[in-house]
Amino acid sequence: MKDKVPRQPMPEQPPVERVRNFREVPRGYSDETARLEASRCLQCKRPTCVDGCPVRVDIPGFIKAIRDGDFLASIHVIKMTNSLPAVCGRVCPQEEQCEKLCVLTKKGESVAIGKLERFAADYEREREQLEIRAASERKEGRVAIIGSGPAGLTAAGELAKMGYRVTVFEAFHSAGGVLVYGIPEFRLPKAIVQYEIEALEKLGVEIVLNRVVGSAGTVNDLLSEGFDAVFIGTGAGLPLFLEIPGENLQGVYSANEYLTRANLMKAYKFPEYDTPIARGDSIAVVGGGNVAMDSARMALRLGSKKVHLIYRRSRAEMPARVEEVHHAEEEGVIFQLLTNPVRFIGDEKGRLKAVECVRMELGEPDDSGRRRPVVVKGSEFTIDIDVAIVAIGNGPNPLIPRTTPGLALNKWGNIVAHEESMKTSRKGVFAGGDIVTGAATVILAMGAGRKAAMAIDTYLQTGEW
Amino acid sequence: MSAVVDTDSAVNGPCGRRGFDTLAAIALWRGRPFITGCSVHLIRLNEKISPNVGKMIVDAPDVARYRRPGQFIMLRIDEYGERIPLTIADVDTAQGTITLYYQIVGKTTEHMARMKAGEQLKDIAGPLGHPTEIRNFGTAVCVGGGIGVAPIYPIAAALHREGNRVIGVIGARTKDLLILEREMGEVSERLVVCTDDGSHGRRAFVTEALGEIMAAEKVDIVVAIGPVPMMRAVSELTSPSAIKTLVSLNSVMVDGTGMCGGCRAIVDGKPVFVCVDGPEFDGHQVNFDELMTRLNTYRDEEAVSMREHRCRLGEVGHEG
Numbered sequence: 001m002k003d004k005v006p007r008q009p010m011p012e013q014p015p016v017e018r019v020r021n022f023r024e025v026p027r028g029y030s031d032e033t034a035r036l037e038a039s040r041c042l043q044c045k046r047p048t049c050v051d052g053c054p055v056r057v058d059i060p061g062f063i064k065a066i067r068d069g070d071f072l073a074s075i076h077v078i079k080m081t082n083s084l085p086a087v088c089g090r091v092c093p094q095e096e097q098c099e100k101l102c103v104l105t106k107k108g109e110s111v112a113i114g115k116l117e118r119f120a121a122d123y124e125r126e127r128e129q130l131e132i133r134a135a136s137e138r139k140e141g142r143v144a145i146i147g148s149g150p151a152g153l154t155a156a157g158e159l160a161k162m163g164y165r166v167t168v169f170e171a172f173h174s175a176g177g178v179l180v181y182g183i184p185e186f187r188l189p190k191a192i193v194q195y196e197i198e199a200l201e202k203l204g205v206e207i208v209l210n211r212v213v214g215s216a217g218t219v220n221d222l223l224s225e226g227f228d229a230v231f232i233g234t235g236a237g238l239p240l241f242l243e244i245p246g247e248n249l250q251g252v253y254s255a256n257e258y259l260t261r262a263n264l265m266k267a268y269k270f271p272e273y274d275t276p277i278a279r280g281d282s283i284a285v286v287g288g289g290n291v292a293m294d295s296a297r298m299a300l301r302l303g304s305k306k307v308h309l310i311y312r313r314s315r316a317e318m319p320a321r322v323e324e325v326h327h328a329e330e331e332g333v334i335f336q337l338l339t340n341p342v343r344f345i346g347d348e349k350g351r352l353k354a355v356e357c358v359r360m361e362l363g364e365p366d367d368s369g370r371r372r373p374v375v376v377k378g379s380e381f382t383i384d385i386d387v388a389i390v391a392i393g394n395g396p397n398p399l400i401p402r403t404t405p406g407l408a409l410n411k412w413g414n415i416v417a418h419e420e421s422m423k424t425s426r427k428g429v430f431a432g433g434d435i436v437t438g439a440a441t442v443i444l445a446m447g448a449g450r451k452a453a454m455a456i457d458t459y460l461q462t463g464e465w
Numbered sequence: 466m467s468a469v470v471d472t473d474s475a476v477n478g479p480c481g482r483r484g485f486d487t488l489a490a491i492a493l494w495r496g497r498p499f500i501t502g503c504s505v506h507l508i509r510l511n512e513k514i515s516p517n518v519g520k521m522i523v524d525a526p527d528v529a530r531y532r533r534p535g536q537f538i539m540l541r542i543d544e545y546g547e548r549i550p551l552t553i554a555d556v557d558t559a560q561g562t563i564t565l566y567y568q569i570v571g572k573t574t575e576h577m578a579r580m581k582a583g584e585q586l587k588d589i590a591g592p593l594g595h596p597t598e599i600r601n602f603g604t605a606v607c608v609g610g611g612i613g614v615a616p617i618y619p620i621a622a623a624l625h626r627e628g629n630r631v632i633g634v635i636g637a638r639t640k641d642l643l644i645l646e647r648e649m650g651e652v653s654e655r656l657v658v659c660t661d662d663g664s665h666g667r668r669a670f671v672t673e674a675l676g677e678i679m680a681a682e683k684v685d686i687v688v689a690i691g692p693v694p695m696m697r698a699v700s701e702l703t704s705p706s707a708i709k710t711l712v713s714l715n716s717v718m719v720d721g722t723g724m725c726g727g728c729r730a731i732v733d734g735k736p737v738f739v740c741v742d743g744p745e746f747d748g749h750q751v752n753f754d755e756l757m758t759r760l761n762t763y764r765d766e767e768a769v770s771m772r773e774h775r776c777r778l779g780e781v782g783h784e785g
Contacts, residue, residue, distance in 0.1 A: 171722050173541055173548075173588040181724075209504065210590035212722055216531045239726040241736060248729060248755045257725035265547065265719065274547040274572055275719075350758030397723050398741055 007109040008037040015330040019300045022185045022268060025327060026115075031071070034119040038067035041111045042103055049113060052097040054447030055082045055154075059098055059113055066116055072129055075120040082117075083157035083200075084150065084446060086125060086192045089118025091183060092443045093321050125195055132202045135163035141460040144169065144227040146213045146400065149177020150442045151233030151433030153200060154449030155456070160203040162457055167227070168200075169211040174264060177235055179442070181264040182256070184294050186301070187324075190263075214399030219407075219429060229428050229456045232415060233449060236394035236434035242286065246344030247390070251278050251352035255287070255295045255391035262298050280387035282306040284355050285333075286341055287391030288318040289439075293325060295389045296333045307333050308383055312340040312360050312373045338362070338373065342380070344388060354382045394439050404429070414438055422452035427465045430456060506586040509562055511577070515642050517569045518612055519578045525589045526561030528553065534619040535597030535713070535745055538563070539721040541588040542576055549573050550718045550740075552616035553592060563589075566615030566644070593721045594744045597623065597711070603685035605629040606678055607653070608671050608699055610636050610691025614645045616713055617690045618652070624688075625652040632684075633657065634674045636691075640665035672698045684708050689748065693757050700748030710748035714739045717759060731755045 010026045012018075018025055029037065041063040049059045058077050065074035078085045094100075094114035102110035124130060141164050145152045148170040156166045174180050176193045201207060213219065222230050239254035241247055258277070261267040265275035283304045285296045288311035299307045309328065311318060314337050318325060329335065338360040345354040359379035362371035396413045408416040408425035415424055415431040422430045432448025434440055459465065510522040528538055532553050539548045549571075555564035567574045580586075597620050605624045609617035614635045625631045633653035637643040638661045650656045657674040658666025667674065672695070678684060679702070687710045689699040696712040703710045716739045719725040728739035731752035737743065 171590060172720065173590070210588050211527065212590055212593060215593050215722070216527050216591060237722065237724040238738070238741075239724070241726065241729070243736065247736075248731065248759055250758060250761060254726035257719055257727045260719050260725055266545075273545045276547075346758075350761065399722060 005036060005040050007040070007112055008033050008115075010112075010115050015332070018186065019297075019331045022301055024189050025186055028122055029115060029119045031069075031123075034066050034071075034116060035069060037112050038063045038116060040104065041067070044103055048101040048103065049098040049111075052099075052101040054097070054443050055450050057082050057098075057117070062120060063111065063113070063116055066120060071120060071123040075124040076131075078117060078120060081450070082446070083154050084196050084442075085117050086121035087150070087179060087188060087196065088443055088446070089114050089116075089121055090188050090192075091441075092117075093441060095322060097443070125192070130195075130199060130202075132199070135161055135204075137163050138165075139163040139457075139460070141165070141228045142167070142226055143456060143460075144213075144222045144230045145233065146219075146230065147171075147177055147233040147235055147433070147435075148175040148197075148207060149233060149235050149433060149445065150179065151235075151445035151449040151452075152177065152231065153197070154446040155231045155233065155430075155432070155453045156205045156449075157200050157203065158450055158453030159456060160200065160205045162453070164457075164460070165206075166204070167206040167208060169213050170207060170209050171212040172264065173209055175207050175209065177233075181260040182291065182294070184259065184263055184298050186297065187294065212399065214403045219400060219404040219426070223428055228460055229430065231422075231449070231452050231456065232400055232424070232429065232431040232435060233433045233445070234397055234400055234435045235445075236439040237397035238395040239390070240393045240395055241390055242341060242392065244341060244343050246346055246352070249344050249346040249352040250350050251280065251386055252344055252388045252390065253278070255285075255291045255389050256394065258295055258389045259291070259298065262302065268302055277302065278387045279303050280385065282308075282383070282385045283387045283389065284308045284310055284336075284341070284383060284385045285389045285391055286310045287393075288313065288320055289391065289393070290320045290324050292389075292391035293320045293328045293333075295391050296328050297331055299387070299389070300331055300333070304387070308336050308385070309333050310336045310339050310341055310355075310357060312338065313370065314338055314362060317370050336383070340373065340375070341388075345382065352386060352388060354384050355388060356380060356382045394434070396435050396438070400435075412438065417448075420451060421455035421458075422448055423455060423459075423465070428459070504588075506589050508580055508582050508584050508586065509560075510582055511580055513578065514566070515644050517642065518615070518644050519567050519569060519574070521565045521567065521577065521580075522557075522562050523565065523586055523589070524561055525563045525591075528589060528591045529556040529558050529561050529563050532556050532563065532592040533596035534599060534623040535616075536592035536594050537721070537744060538565075538589050538591030538593065539718065540565075540586055540590075542573055542580075543587045546576075546587060547573055548588075548719055548721070550593075550715070550721055552619075552713070554615050554619055566612065568612040590721065593740060595742075597688070597745055599623045599627050601628045602709070603629065604632065604683060606632045606634060606675060606684050606687045607649075608634045608636075608675055608687060608689040608691070608695075609645075609649070610671055610689075610695040611638070611642065612644070613689075613691030613695070613713075614643075614649065617688060618645050618648055620688055620690075621649060622652040629686075630654050632678055634659070634671050634678070636660065636669075636671040636674075636695075638662065670698070671695060672702055675699060676702055679703070679706065679708070686711070687748075688712075688745075693753055693760065696748060696751075697753040700751065700753075704749050707749075711745045712748040712751060713744045714746060714751070714756065715744070715760070716756065730759070 062074040062077040099110040145168040261277040266273040267275045267277035283299045359376040360373035363374045366372040417431040430452040433445035507524045607621040633649045633656040636659035659669045690713045716728040723741040733750040
């Protein structure tokens with residue numbers, strides 16, 4: 001009577017409490033709850049859930065181990081194909097991937113695959129049971145990985161496990177890419193990222209910080225100075241702006257800047273830490289994705305009394321995860337849906353004081369298949385704000401494409417890479433993650449990193465391109 | 466590889482990062498090291514060259530190797546530090562050092578001014594930004610105002626080496642604040658020195674001197690670096706005669722690699738990022754009003770940070 005057990009919720013910090021701290025919101029499963037949730041899995045002979053996972057984790061396998069109480073065995077199953085389970089268990093959109101394809105979804109609620117993954121990873125970490133499975137043999141060949149985000153770390157981990165010598169170049173002073181500068185502490189504790197990175201270092205991966213490849217040496221330099229293959233995983237690091245009047249007023253941020261100040265530079269501890277951040281009473285976040293939710297929730301924690309989230313379509317079209325929208329709403333974010341900003345208004349000193357918006361309605365579907373928002377005439381109104389955060393996406397960073405002759409780009413400036421092998425137009429150069437796809441998810445980037453590692457292995461073994 | 470590692474750690478000196486030595490050893494063994502140095506940024510020299518400007522020479526071999534005039538670095542003094550952009554004034558590739566000049570204006574630069582040779586900076590990333598286009602233009606007037614003389618000097622030197630006739634114009638509020646006069650003199654065919662109060666050189670603004678030079682001879686390019694009002698005035702002066710004018714923008718930056726967008730400016734009516742599209746731009750196209758506004762973003766916070774810093778140093782009371 002397995003289906004009698006309901007999907008087990010994960011305990012969370014209550015909203016009134018959590019908006020005053022930076023600690024993680026969901027607290028994790030207990031051993032008992034995890035086993036109970038694991039018992040819901042039907043152990044399908046042909047598990048459809050695995051098809052939904054970009055790195056093809058053996059989902060029934062690891063859940064069975066949890067059910068049987070062998071928690072360490074369960075994490076070892078996950079780690080065969082996923083090098084960052086503690087991260088994925090927290091930030092993957094499981095409801096769009098594995099859990100969507102779970103057989104139980106048709107009957108009611110899917111197995112909480114993501115929460116179980118998190119449980120297994122946390123179990124190993126909290127008990128310091130990490131087992132380093134170093135490569136049994138060394139393989140000839142050195143690989144340079146540019147960027148230490150999810151794509152780069154995954155590729156690095158896979159290649160190190162195969163026995164290659166791997167060096168990761170990171171532009172920032174801290175490794176992790178979007179996992180450290182972008183995703184806030186309350187959604188992904190930085191200690192977890194640090195732990196995963198240390199695990200990679202124990203595998204023999206070398207991490208060089210503060211190294212901006214493309215500016216301090218190029219991809220060509222890497223290839224001519226001892227590296228046999230290069231993987232580019234530099235992310236979508238160039239924020240887009242609305243290009244409306246007043247966007248350069250003081251107090252208007254890109255989400256990248258706002259979150260980097262708060263997360264990586266620890267501006268929430270200013271002046272203990274030197275990096276400042278504008279703390280407004282009333283804030284507007286523009287956008288409807290996960291980054292917009294992160295920004296809005298960060299603003300609440302930085303002490304803002306009112307946080308408006310302005311999104312031009314309706315809730316149904318929001319790209320953010322349902323869970324994140326739900327968390328934001330619980331914490332008091334004010335949703336201004338079907339609303340679009342038309343200009344920012346400043347005072348005489350150039351400081352932001354308001355945003356003028358218009359209401360929208362949904363018209364015919366556009367290229368993306370979503371109904372196109374159209375302006376409702378005469379619907380102008382203003383919201384008084386002192387900080388605005390623009391979270392409408394990122395374009396590709398130009399530093400590598402600009403300095404790598406012969407690297408094919410698409411019309412948006414993203415690197416063109418083969419879907420399976422992640423090969424670019426340059427021999428020995430592979431690319432994956434947001435620099436190829438445009439802004440996407442952590443797990444898709446990891447999937448690309450994994451595919452690239454396989455292809456790099458083949459290339460280094462055969463020499464064939 | 467362990468034998469090689471041991472030899473190499475002796476060659477490269479102190480280096481904190483795990484595993485570095487292996488890599489450096491491999492790289493050296495292959496002859497041309499991509500990873501030339503280590504991540505320890507030892508300060509070799511730190512001195513005040515004016516009441517509000519410091520000069521620092523610090524180990525940064527990777528930066529020294531790749532840097533060209535006009536480029537900058539991002540640095541962080543310690544674990545609590547902010548990331549600040551500074552122009553690379555000079556490099557010594559043999560020593561693996563870079564030279565920085567910094568105006569003591571905020572918490573970070575105040576802290577830097579107190580550091581001593583033998584101490585270390587936590588992080589240096591670079592070189593960043595497009596290098597200056599260096600070619601033989603003919604007659605080049607290099608205008609530096611205040612701390613702007615520091616970044617103008619390497620450009621003047623490079624233009625001089627490339628065969629340009631360099632005329633230097635440097636200015637400051639008063640004699641004590643004037644920097645690099647001798648160095649600028651060495652790379653300029655003629656150097657005009659101006660102070661606002663007439664305490665040294667001419668009592669004039671740099672624009673006045675530039676105007677006279679333009680009236681007297683044909684100028685092919687003007688490079689101007691200094692306070693925003695100065696760069697604006699220079700650009701307005703050269704605009705009617707369409708003399709190519711480069712200005713180097715200083716703006717709010719977090720990463721320096723295009724990621725944050727904090728350094729956005731309007732040039733030719735279009736948004737640009739100073740870090741990856743600049744830092745040099747056509748002065749006739751820059752929207753200086755927007756630039757001024759953005760530079761004032763953290764004025765209040767900077768005051769707080771400075772006050773806290775001085776409190777910790779016991780210089781002022783908490784009420785002070």
